[in-house]
Amino acid sequence: MTADNKPSGSRRDFLKTAAATAGLAAAGTFVPARFAIGQQAKVKVGLMLPYTGTFAQLGDAITNAFKLYVAEKGGKLGGRELEYYVVDDESNPAKATDNVNRLITRDKVDVVVGTVHSGVLLGMVKVARETGALLICPNAGADEATGPLCAPNIFRTSFTNWQPAHPMGKVFYEKGYKTAVTITWKYAAGEQMVNSFKEGYTKLGGKILKELYLPFPQVEFQALLTEIASLKPDCVFSFFAGGGAVKFVKDYAAAGLKDKIPLGGPGFLTDGTLEAQGAAAQGLLTTLHYGDGIETEINKRFQFNYAKTYRSRPDVYAVQGYDAAQLLALGLEAVKGDIGARKNVIKAMEGAKIVSPRGTWTMSKAHNPIQDIYLRRVEGVENKVIGVAWKALADPARGCKMT
């Protein structure tokens, strides 16, 4: 074994030991008298994420990174072990209310972590507002959750749909592109991202020629690509993710549009999909709150540990899952694990300053990250960060009464 490999060996041993002793340790830890009874039980964490369907890999990444952070902390947050209750939400909004009720009412979880699909999140937000259950959203960007539907018990560690889409308008306009066509799936996330782009782009003087929509999660793009070719805009703004993103980027290139009409959008277009997109994605510009080549200590450690544990590269979804665990840890540490002391848990989470692999971010009054949005360019299988498109961008949180 070379010197380079040494730290990896010891880290693995550390994780192993941590996992192995986690169960034994409970009896031996120092327990403040006041919480003596509460400390015996584990904190019940409900994971409501997609584990099947188009967004399955996103759900896995979030879950993996969440557990990675907990493992790094020795299997405990705020001195208490966690117990997971897992529900596959199938990215199906129709089942959202039932699924989240199952976690809150039947399993009586202390905190719900979820989800990826915006429509499902809105169903969860509704229940969280009714029951007061603590909710941490590690991905879905529905503006409403930290906008008109914001609540003290609802937090987000990812983004609003408005956030990563907004800077793209500035990026495109500054490149001299005066007209744009937008294309996305016709569902909440897609429409909000398009509106956010439109807002930033038209304010500067850009013109939207046409907004194209596709039913979610359909992936037959040929008709709309033909339409784009006939409209001849200066640039195309698009939001797709997962399997849809792979196919769109490949079809866009195959239709001969890639070299003639620049394509860009929020980074989901090229995140976790580059291996499948191959040459079709090279050179694409996207904006997002994470990317490759962020040379911070925490990011390097995070990438190293994640790759070591799960044998794959962590992506933005993993970072958001990691930060969801960080945020929960912050809340639990403030009350020494007594999650029943809700006011103090929430207070600690509101004041959060998270040192994240993406860069340090703070919690806005509406409970959404205030964070840097990077400009990234696809190089090989990496979304290389080539600059900051917008420093410390906060969502406008329109309609939120807490701001």
Add this chain to the structure above:
Amino acid sequence: MDLNIFLIQFLNGIQYGLLLFLVASGLTLIFGIMGIINLAHGSFYMVGAYLAFAFTRATGNLGLAILLGLAAAVVLGLVLERALIRVLYQRDHLYQVLLTYGLILVFEELRSVLFGNDVHGVPIPQWLSYSIPLTDTLSYPVYRVAISGVCVALVAGMYYLINRTRLGMMIRAGASNREMVQSLGINIKLIYTAVFALGVALAAFAGMIAAPIASVFPGMGNQILIISFVVVVIGGIGSITGTLLSALLIGLADTFGQVLLPELAGMTVYLVMALMLLWRPQGMFRKSA
């Protein structure tokens, strides 16, 4: 929309429709002839796509991968029919729905275990991997044209098989009167097995040739399943001609719906279905099965 663009969109619609036909034809055969509601048909499409992915990665040749994949799909169809589907011929449709829905879950889980939940791409063969410039901004991928050609050839082949061969005659006879065919000394069980294997192979083949342009991802089968049922219902259950026309109709409706009525894009296909059902509840070509 000028004439050029209109023609290209028309081509898009036909091309999409032909691919839909390939999947839906297997569904309509199995339903029309064997009376089996096969919810797992979308899974066979997915199986095909993943077989193409796996075999292409192993052999580096899509053509070879498709041949191997077809063989595997036929075997899969034979085994499934013998082991599971055969039990259901005399049963109610509800049992068939339950079993084939169960198969969806099994295939999704197998897919997850074997291939994980990542999105994969299948490279287009080098000699088909270019585009024909159509206008100054738009090119048309040759591979899409090639797919359409293959689909047309298959349509012709199936038409010939069903209407002009002895096997086709037995299949048609078996569809309209199972007992009579049996009493004439024809092994109807064997025919059913063959039809089921053919249906599976058609769906898997569609998945295989679509894999390079559709990419390979979890849940891809369920997307195609719903639209295939729409096609089958409009076309008239069991009718190959009806399925072809209805697939083309849906392809065109979807294509032009997206461009002309972007606000209703998700609905156009279902609007067409609703109108067709009002006009001909039995489907376009129910009788000619």
